[in-house]
Amino acid sequence: AQKITQTQPGMFVQEKEAVTLDCTYDTSDPSYGLFWYKQPSSGEMIFLIYQGSYDQQNATEGRYSLNFQKARKSANLVISASQLGDSAMYFCAMREALTSNTGKLIFGQGTTLQVKP
């Protein structure tokens, strides 16, 4: 069963506007972590933001924030004030506590974001 689902294969946003990238997950482990990565066209994987399942507040890192809705099992990435350099593929990933000693991440299929000038 797919554990991480990103339902938006591609999205467009106007420069300077905010955009939300969706991520839903499935786990029976009460303790888990959620990660977002950015992959620009140059190919490298860049870590953006982390949210723990027991974190009381939504994570924020600069223009990135997580809209974490635990009951709905969703962890949507919000990018505020989009810039042309935000055009990239974005991946949501999850690590379950049961396997945290291995460090394994489960990745979603990704969402391609294009920022229009």
Add this chain to the structure above:
Amino acid sequence: NAGVTQTPKFQVLKTGQSMTLQCAQDMNHNSMYWYRQDPGMGLRLIYYSASEGTTDKGEVPNGYNVSRLNKREFSLRLESAAPSQTSVYFCASSPTGLNQPQHFGDGTRLSIL
């Protein structure tokens, strides 16, 4: 700060040839991973090594072997390359901990003719 270094960056092989992809990290991380990424898809785990001296299969291990040479180095070997193994290969490493992100190399673009 080198981070995770993969070599080579590009390679073209003929079907049936063998090849080893090299990966080294200088962050003293316990765990290392090999992924493949096919066009329009996410990353799929091939093999991982939770600690020096251990290796385990991931989601798509068939056709690959790995060696955790020491804490720094984790290599991926294709014994008899097939066109279906044409892909971009990423090596990653991470320290132990639920909240620790994986750090990725720049990838190896491998084409098998």
